[in-house]
Amino acid sequence: MGKKKDKHSREDEKDLDATRRASRDDVDEKTAKKTEGKSGKKAEKKAHKKAEKKLEKQREKAKKALANLVEAADPVDGAPESVDEAVEQVLATNAHAVVADVADSVASTFVGALRVGPDVRLADIDPSSTPGFTGDRDDAEALMAAAAPEIAELQERLYAESRDGEGRSVLLVVQGLDTAGKGGIMRHVVGLLDPQGVAIHAFKQPTAEERRRPFLWRIRRALPEPGMIGVFDRSHYEDVLVARVDNLVPASTWRRRYGQIRTFENSLTASGTTLVKVMLHIGKEEQGERLAERLARPDKHWKFNPGDIDTRRKWEAYEEAYDEALAKTSTDEAPWYVVPANHKWYARLAVQQLLLDALRRLDPQWPAATFDVEEQKARLADS
Amino acid sequence: MGKKKDKHSREDEKDLDATRRASRDDVDEKTAKKTEGKSGKKAEKKAHKKAEKKLEKQREKAKKALANLVEAADPVDGAPESVDEAVEQVLATNAHAVVADVADSVASTFVGALRVGPDVRLADIDPSSTPGFTGDRDDAEALMAAAAPEIAELQERLYAESRDGEGRSVLLVVQGLDTAGKGGIMRHVVGLLDPQGVAIHAFKQPTAEERRRPFLWRIRRALPEPGMIGVFDRSHYEDVLVARVDNLVPASTWRRRYGQIRTFENSLTASGTTLVKVMLHIGKEEQGERLAERLARPDKHWKFNPGDIDTRRKWEAYEEAYDEALAKTSTDEAPWYVVPANHKWYARLAVQQLLLDALRRLDPQWPAATFDVEEQKARLADS
Numbered sequence: 001m002g003k004k005k006d007k008h009s010r011e012d013e014k015d016l017d018a019t020r021r022a023s024r025d026d027v028d029e030k031t032a033k034k035t036e037g038k039s040g041k042k043a044e045k046k047a048h049k050k051a052e053k054k055l056e057k058q059r060e061k062a063k064k065a066l067a068n069l070v071e072a073a074d075p076v077d078g079a080p081e082s083v084d085e086a087v088e089q090v091l092a093t094n095a096h097a098v099v100a101d102v103a104d105s106v107a108s109t110f111v112g113a114l115r116v117g118p119d120v121r122l123a124d125i126d127p128s129s130t131p132g133f134t135g136d137r138d139d140a141e142a143l144m145a146a147a148a149p150e151i152a153e154l155q156e157r158l159y160a161e162s163r164d165g166e167g168r169s170v171l172l173v174v175q176g177l178d179t180a181g182k183g184g185i186m187r188h189v190v191g192l193l194d195p196q197g198v199a200i201h202a203f204k205q206p207t208a209e210e211r212r213r214p215f216l217w218r219i220r221r222a223l224p225e226p227g228m229i230g231v232f233d234r235s236h237y238e239d240v241l242v243a244r245v246d247n248l249v250p251a252s253t254w255r256r257r258y259g260q261i262r263t264f265e266n267s268l269t270a271s272g273t274t275l276v277k278v279m280l281h282i283g284k285e286e287q288g289e290r291l292a293e294r295l296a297r298p299d300k301h302w303k304f305n306p307g308d309i310d311t312r313r314k315w316e317a318y319e320e321a322y323d324e325a326l327a328k329t330s331t332d333e334a335p336w337y338v339v340p341a342n343h344k345w346y347a348r349l350a351v352q353q354l355l356l357d358a359l360r361r362l363d364p365q366w367p368a369a370t371f372d373v374e375e376q377k378a379r380l381a382d383s
Numbered sequence: 384m385g386k387k388k389d390k391h392s393r394e395d396e397k398d399l400d401a402t403r404r405a406s407r408d409d410v411d412e413k414t415a416k417k418t419e420g421k422s423g424k425k426a427e428k429k430a431h432k433k434a435e436k437k438l439e440k441q442r443e444k445a446k447k448a449l450a451n452l453v454e455a456a457d458p459v460d461g462a463p464e465s466v467d468e469a470v471e472q473v474l475a476t477n478a479h480a481v482v483a484d485v486a487d488s489v490a491s492t493f494v495g496a497l498r499v500g501p502d503v504r505l506a507d508i509d510p511s512s513t514p515g516f517t518g519d520r521d522d523a524e525a526l527m528a529a530a531a532p533e534i535a536e537l538q539e540r541l542y543a544e545s546r547d548g549e550g551r552s553v554l555l556v557v558q559g560l561d562t563a564g565k566g567g568i569m570r571h572v573v574g575l576l577d578p579q580g581v582a583i584h585a586f587k588q589p590t591a592e593e594r595r596r597p598f599l600w601r602i603r604r605a606l607p608e609p610g611m612i613g614v615f616d617r618s619h620y621e622d623v624l625v626a627r628v629d630n631l632v633p634a635s636t637w638r639r640r641y642g643q644i645r646t647f648e649n650s651l652t653a654s655g656t657t658l659v660k661v662m663l664h665i666g667k668e669e670q671g672e673r674l675a676e677r678l679a680r681p682d683k684h685w686k687f688n689p690g691d692i693d694t695r696r697k698w699e700a701y702e703e704a705y706d707e708a709l710a711k712t713s714t715d716e717a718p719w720y721v722v723p724a725n726h727k728w729y730a731r732l733a734v735q736q737l738l739l740d741a742l743r744r745l746d747p748q749w750p751a752a753t754f755d756v757e758e759q760k761a762r763l764a765d766s
Contacts (some may be wrong), residue, residue, distance in 0.1 A: 377678050
């Protein structure tokens with residue numbers, strides 16, 4: 001794989017699974033590369049020293065990270081009461097174990113920090129900011145790794161609950177301009193879930209048939225089954241965004257859609273689907289750099305479309321369209337969260353935590369047995 | 384999460400993401416738990432000693448693992464030529480870096496070791512064996528972690544290749560009796576892939592409509608799109624397994640299906656879909672234990688169905704049905720692989736490696752730009 005790695009793009013490197021990044025294998029792997037070829041004993045000593053140094057650095061990072069986390073989080077059982085206590089714990093043990101406890105209280109922080117209301121204006125939200133979180137990339141990835149097992153159990157409970165074909169579901173709606181990082185959310189947040197309980201739908205330009213139907217027709221057909229976590233990569237919101245900016249329909253039509261969307265989403269939540277609506281908010285400069293990278297690298301050309309630049313040229317029009325869409329459809333039943341996305345690591349952590357918070361509020365339970373357990377044990381015994 | 388963890392089942396613990404297990408964070412986490420509450424400095428020293436010890440143990444493991452791997456693998460560029468050389472490298476660096484190189488040559492080993500022909504008899508295959516691999520759980524998980532980045536790149540290339548809506552695809556067919564570990568394959572092998580490029584279909588008992596149609600009708604509708612990796616959890620093979628054992632159709636009907644399946648699968652491969660057909664082979668005793676565990680634990684009851692025991696009672700009939708299905712449909716175009724599945728960690732590694740081998744043989748390439756790169760760079764510059 002060594003050779004393969006070289007071919008890897010910077011982004012691929014950045015995109016290594018959060019849990020792997022958070023792991024110290026990374027360190028050793030890098031150390032290993034550097035020391036390859038050197039004579040065994042000497043290189044071993046050297047590799048060891050480096051690992052030592054790195055461990056120290058990690059402790060320092062963890063110390064800082066926890067100070068920040070404890071600041072941000074409301075105190076909960078198991079979480080350190082004070083920065084000092086947290087730091088003590090870090091030094092006494094290691095980052096992960098403590099971060100795991102603190103993590104319990106972080107999700108709700110993101111909900112509070114990212115939810116938007118009728119007065120939202122994207123121009124006023126710094127796409128490089130990290131609301132509710134003062135840690136760095138490593139802290140974010142440690143937190144994501146720490147949250148994964150809880151999310152996994154909640155997802156399995158949700159799935160189990162609807163074994164009989166009836167039950168609740170979650171729908172994660174991901175919106176954002178080109179290069180905002182929707183794909184990264186799929187890979188690194190949705191990718192941490194059990195794929196058996198996930199259904200991703202990417203909505204491209206509507207087909208001829210879809211255009212003949214009401215705009216919600218193709219959306220309804222893609223809704224998650226009971227027990228599932230549905231994920232929309234773009235969604236019915238394109239019908240009040242690109243449809244508006246490019247005048248694909250008369251103004252009277254897209255204006256009517258805000259109300260139709262509210263009604264539709266209310267009926268969804270009423271029938272047991274929890275919506276988590278996320279807008280990945282990047283800056284124009286950052287998008288410029290990301291598009292430039294796609295043009296600079298042959299292994300990224302397939303992701304580029306000349307139309308992306310046409311869209312980019314309508315930046316303000318899209319911002320305006322987003323502002324109105326967010327303002328008119330961020331309801332108590334289905335609120336919008338604007339996630340600053342210039343830092344991919346922040347956006348991924350934020351979306352994971354919003355999903356975690358939604359699952360916690362659902363609090364799914366293992367269903368009771370639909371059979372006589374003792375009777376079945378007896379049957380199994382003589383089978 | 385600490386509290387949550389307690390609630391976790393043994394299986395949940397076992398089922399932690401392979402990459403996390405392979406990582407040394409695990410070690411630190413465990414060490415941390417043990418030392419929690421102890422006074423900072425002392426506990427730190429202790430935790431450190433333990434990490435040291437564990438590192439030594441890992442080196443020993445790696446040494447053994449590599450000896451085995453190098454034995455099993457055909458030499459390839461980058462892979463150590465000899466056990467001694469491999470061991471030298473391990474001691475000089477660390478397990479992962481070297482395993483990664485050796486891993487390059489392992490996939491093909493599994494293909495050779497697991498493929499079955501017309502003479503296959505499940506009764507002759509030890510479900511506790513680990514063909515092509517003499518390592519243990521840790522070695523297997525280290526290998527899986529090492530292979531993940533290459534699989535990720537191959538999957539993205541496959542996806543990119545068919546950007547224009549035309550292209551090749553992969554179809555992983557997973558068969559096996561209840562508790563054989565199909566779900567674990569989905570979570571731990573398919574779960575390592577980019578979810579955007581994966582489509583899982585679990586085939587349950589056919590619906591009334593599906594029963595009215597030819598048995599391949601629902602299969603055709605679930606085939607992977609170009610660029611995708613489709614995964615079937617059960618498949619059209621149920622129509623020559625349960626359909627035969629439970630006499631759901633006349634013998635003349637299921638007998639005819641072997642030929643229909645061969646024709647169907649040949650047309651699939653001819654049209655660019657690579658099939659990887661995997662049968663997870665567990666022993667009757669092991670199944671007994673797994674069913675008992677489901678009955679013993681309330682958080683597993685939802686997975687149990689009294690019908691599972693009825694099926695279990697027809698063990699020999701299913702073995703017979705499998706033998707004939709495998710024998711008559713293991714073709715050069717779409718061979719069957721029987722994966723001994725009493726050891727979950729082995730089955731997962733084996734299926735991952737079979738998938739990796741299939742992707743390598745496809746050798747997908749980044750598509751060329753469909754636009755003038757320089758022209759677009761210029762447009763971007765003044766956008």
